[in-house]
Amino acid sequence: MTSFPEIEFKETAIPEVGFEVIDLNSLYQMADQGALPMLGKVHRINFYNLIIFSNGKGRHLVDFSRLPVERGSVIFINKGQIHRFDTSSRPGGKLVVFTDDYIRKVMAATDLHLFSSSHFLSSYLPSFKLNHTAVQSLLNLIDLVTEEYHNNQPNIPYLQTLFQAMLIKVGEASPSHRGKVVSQYHSHCFERFMKLLQEQFTVNRDAHQYASMIGTTYKTLNIICKTMTGRTVKQLIDAQTILEAKRQLVLSGTQVQQIAQGLGFEESSNFVKYFKKHAHMTPAQFRKHHEGGQG
Structure with missing residues (x-):
């Protein structure tokens, strides 16, 4: 079985700035020249990506889902996710890469009503x-970033503001916020739930316990999750469990x-039934289907 490459974050051209904007066409060219052999293959990243597509059409693979993209499509790729660029159709656009530390630094000064860090802590949000x-x-904002980035003496605070x-801008247009009024309390509850889920899903799949841990009721947490994601608490728990199972299988x-056993199933037969119910194939079938790194 092929082991997929894991990509580390390279220090940006300006060390004080923890993000960089890269044109997708330049990535395709680097792949053609052999400098980025993993671009068209499934790989895992240890940092965050935000891709904004500006022209063309294609499909971007993220955690085993092929997401259709065209002008205006936005995709978040979270730390630890598996993805693959479409080097056949080659849709154009911009890739914004940034670190864990930088996004948390920026979050401290950003209105969480408009943009929640849970976008980057979970995989529930599809492309939109x-x-x-x-x-x-x-x-236009990205053009301003690029222009400032290449100045001889770039203004660091200005780049952070951009x-x-x-x-x-992305947060305002995301499905989590479009046409919805989310209270600060609900946003905070959702944030805490998603963090707890990331930390404890291998030992706890009880929706009622999660509600209790964040100091709310199961009914309220369910309403919050459905408002934010369109999924129930249980559906989010199952999605996280299945996603991690898929990652480990591949x-x-x-x-x-x-x-x-690592995911908290005492009997492997129960895990196989659980996996098949949600993935519509057995773990062995899923593993065989994704051999070779082509997804």
Whole structure:
């Protein structure tokens, strides 16, 4: 079985700035020259990506889902996720890469009503599309970033402000906020739930316990999750569990029985039934289907 490459974050051209904007066409060219052999293959990243597509059409693979993209499409790729660029169709756009430390630094000065860090802590949010005005506004901001970035003496606070503005623009248009009024309390509860889920899903799949841990009721937490994501608490718990199972099946040579135990299943037969119910194939079938790194 092929082990997928894991990509580390390279220090940006300006060390004080923890993000960088890269044109997708330059990535395709580097892949053609052999400098980025993993671009068209499944790989895992240890940092964050925000991709804004400006032209063309294609499909971007993120955690085993092929997401259709075109002008205005936005995709978040979270730290630890598996993804693959479409080097056949080659849709154009901009890739924004940034670190864990930088996003948290920016979050401290960003309105969480408009943009929640849980966008980057979870995989529930699919790609979505910006309208013509929003995508043009975002691309204009990115142009300003690129221009300032290449100045002989770039203004660091200005670059951070532009980065914040990009996040807010994307956050305003995301499905989590579009046409919805989310209270600060609900936003905080959702944030805490998603963090707890990331930390404890291998030992706790009880929705009622999660509600209790964040100091609310199961009913309220369910309403919050459905408002923010369109999914119930249980659906989010199951999605996280299945996603991690898929990652381990593809990224490691670990036996199914060991994966089951690591995810909190005492009997591997129960894990196989659970996996098949949600993935519509057995763990062994899923692993075989994704051999070779082509997803």
